[in-house]
Amino acid sequence: MEAEAPRRTRIQNEKREIILEAALEVFSNHGFRGATIDQIADAAGMSKPNLLYYFRRKEDIHLTVLQRLLDTWLAPLRELDDIGDPITEIRGYIRRKLEMARDFPRESRLFANEMLQGAPRMTPILEGELKRLVDEKAEVIKGWIRAGKIAKVDPFHLIFSIWATTQHYADFDVQVRAVLGPDRGGEGRFEDAARFLEQLYIDGLSPKR
Amino acid sequence: MEAEAPRRTRIQNEKREIILEAALEVFSNHGFRGATIDQIADAAGMSKPNLLYYFRRKEDIHLTVLQRLLDTWLAPLRELDDIGDPITEIRGYIRRKLEMARDFPRESRLFANEMLQGAPRMTPILEGELKRLVDEKAEVIKGWIRAGKIAKVDPFHLIFSIWATTQHYADFDVQVRAVLGPDRGGEGRFEDAARFLEQLYIDGLSPKR
DNA sequence: CAAATTTTTGACCGATTGGACAAACGTTAG
DNA sequence: CTAACGTTTGTCCAATCGGTCAAAAATTTG
Numbered sequence: 001m002e003a004e005a006p007r008r009t010r011i012q013n014e015k016r017e018i019i020l021e022a023a024l025e026v027f028s029n030h031g032f033r034g035a036t037i038d039q040i041a042d043a044a045g046m047s048k049p050n051l052l053y054y055f056r057r058k059e060d061i062h063l064t065v066l067q068r069l070l071d072t073w074l075a076p077l078r079e080l081d082d083i084g085d086p087i088t089e090i091r092g093y094i095r096r097k098l099e100m101a102r103d104f105p106r107e108s109r110l111f112a113n114e115m116l117q118g119a120p121r122m123t124p125i126l127e128g129e130l131k132r133l134v135d136e137k138a139e140v141i142k143g144w145i146r147a148g149k150i151a152k153v154d155p156f157h158l159i160f161s162i163w164a165t166t167q168h169y170a171d172f173d174v175q176v177r178a179v180l181g182p183d184r185g186g187e188g189r190f191e192d193a194a195r196f197l198e199q200l201y202i203d204g205l206s207p208k209r
Numbered sequence: 210m211e212a213e214a215p216r217r218t219r220i221q222n223e224k225r226e227i228i229l230e231a232a233l234e235v236f237s238n239h240g241f242r243g244a245t246i247d248q249i250a251d252a253a254g255m256s257k258p259n260l261l262y263y264f265r266r267k268e269d270i271h272l273t274v275l276q277r278l279l280d281t282w283l284a285p286l287r288e289l290d291d292i293g294d295p296i297t298e299i300r301g302y303i304r305r306k307l308e309m310a311r312d313f314p315r316e317s318r319l320f321a322n323e324m325l326q327g328a329p330r331m332t333p334i335l336e337g338e339l340k341r342l343v344d345e346k347a348e349v350i351k352g353w354i355r356a357g358k359i360a361k362v363d364p365f366h367l368i369f370s371i372w373a374t375t376q377h378y379a380d381f382d383v384q385v386r387a388v389l390g391p392d393r394g395g396e397g398r399f400e401d402a403a404r405f406l407e408q409l410y411i412d413g414l415s416p417k418r
Numbered sequence: 419c420a421a422a423t424t425t426t427t428g429a430c431c432g433a434t435t436g437g438a439c440a441a442a443c444g445t446t447a448g
Numbered sequence: 449c450t451a452a453c454g455t456t457t458g459t460c461c462a463a464t465c466g467g468t469c470a471a472a473a474a475t476t477t478g
Contacts, residue, residue: 030242030326031322031325031326032243087414090414112321112380113240115382116318116322116380117238117239117243118238127387130387131388131390148416149416150416151412151414151415151417153408153414154404157401157406158414160377161406163377164374165369168369168372168373172369172373173324174328174335176369178332178335178336179335179339179344179365181340192363192366193369196363196366196370199413200367200409201409203360203413204360204409204411205296205359205360205410206411207360208360
């Protein structure tokens with residue numbers, strides 16, 4: 001449980017914000033163990049003892065970054081709505097998720113890193129908040145299936161596959177770049193991915209009949 | 210380039226094998242920076258100086274593990290064959306990839322970890338060997354599209370999505386477990402995923418007409 | 419402006435870690 | 449059997465890292 005009221009000064013709020021931003025940058029590039037307090041302090045433009053005045057332990061910073069991240073991260077799924085055309089809803093969800101991978105790749109990589117290590121600091125959240133949300137949305141999808149609006153598929157695996165395919169572009173960015181070669185101009189990569197995923201999720205690979 | 214012939218003794222071959230197996234275990238669980246030579250030595254049942262007699266630097270172990278991994282890792286794609294029914298071929302590829310995620314999760318996680326960090330030790334391989342293989346197989350897929358055997362999709366993004374969806378079950382295992390709850394019995398999880406992916410890639414989500 | 423409080427820093431500490439080394443121990447071939 | 453070579457280990461070291469602390473500097477409050 002959290003202690004009562006933290007009651008922070010103006011400077012504390014500002015500096016904590018700067019530190020969390022710097023920490024996101026460093027943690028997402030090097031992982032928890034690979035990141036050093038010095039690196040974060042450096043990225044935040046302050047000395048190590050000064051940083052430790054705002055967060056007393058390295059783990060406190062990590063945990064705070066992780067907590068912040070989750071809300072942003074689950075927002076697209078929260079928006080998945082019962083009302084409205086199912087295919088449109090799912091297409092919208094895929095696009096929002098893909099936009100997140102494009103706009104918040106550091107968050108994606110940090111999250112992936114935590115999962116890879118076995119989620120040592122996130123398991124309770126996964127089994128609690130996350131599971132509840134997914135269960136809820138799985139029900140929505142099941143409703144669509146019962147109504148014959150989409151094909152009969154396992155809703156959980158559907159959600160997993162949407163997570164996997166979209167986050168891949170953030171987490172495996174180096175690989176994608178290496179294979180596709182230099183990005184020739186603007187929104188190309190992103191739009192290609194969006195178009196492909198849309199087609200895959202809606203019609204699959206079977207040739208038109 | 211590698212020096213000429215390493216010329217190793219029987220004991221060297223055996224011990225190096227033991228070390229690489231131990232290193233795979235440790236590296237895949239903690240990442241490069243998170244793993245210590247002591248842990249690997251411990252897992253290999255030998256002292257740290259003894260281990261350093263076989264691999265002079267921590268990085269040498271990591272690099273060797275990574276190199277070994279790649280062949281195993283790309284084998285399923287190598288098998289993707291021009292002859293034979295395209296849909297069957299793709300279905301087979303998905304299944305082989307999913308089996309790899311099930312049977313070699315440590316390899317998957319180690320690879321993912323390396324990608325997340327920006328592939329500091331693998332970029333040449335990605336841009337060389339990997340890119341060549343993917344380009345080659347993309348041509349095969351393009352042939353299928355021209356022949357009207359599968360829908361017109363971007364072959365590169367198709368390959369990415371197959372990688373993403375299958376490896377997800379190894380890399381995000383904790384999350385999958387947390388959401389699905391305790392695994393009730395045997396091959397359940399794996400077969401569910403296989404069935405879902407097969408359906409997704411072939412027919413998508415559109416309801417049957 | 420002055421006292422009280424908050425913020426910042428330099429110096430320091432103990433623990434961990436990657437790696438070196440020489441000496442001891444085994445193995446093998448002549 | 450023994451000399452040569454391969455293997456193993458205890459000990460040690462320098463660097464790095466997370467974190468402490470007291471004192472200086474800046475800010476807020478009355």
